[in-house]
Amino acid sequence: EGNEPGDSTKITYSELLHKVCQFANVLRSQGVKKGDRVSIYLPMILELVVTMLACARIGALHSVVFAGFSADSLCERILDCGCSLLIT
Secondary structure: OOOOOOOOOOOOHHHHHHHHHHHHHHHHHOOOOOOOEEEEOOOOOHHHHHHHHHHHHHOOEEEEOOOOOOHHHHHHHHHHHOOOEEEO
């Protein structure tokens, strides 16, 4: 379910697993490994869920900063968690 009424997407578990595995491979190719910290700056879309699950799949910690936050707030959260990658 998205932020707007009627804004939704349907996906099967199999499709979700495929997308999560694909993105986990992207994260690995960027050098993200178990224990690394990743910040996620996305609205309420399917890719947010895929990104969170892909981080969990490879053992990376993730911090979600919703898209309504200002640039300064995002910067503070990135520095506080010491993230190695920002996904937007």
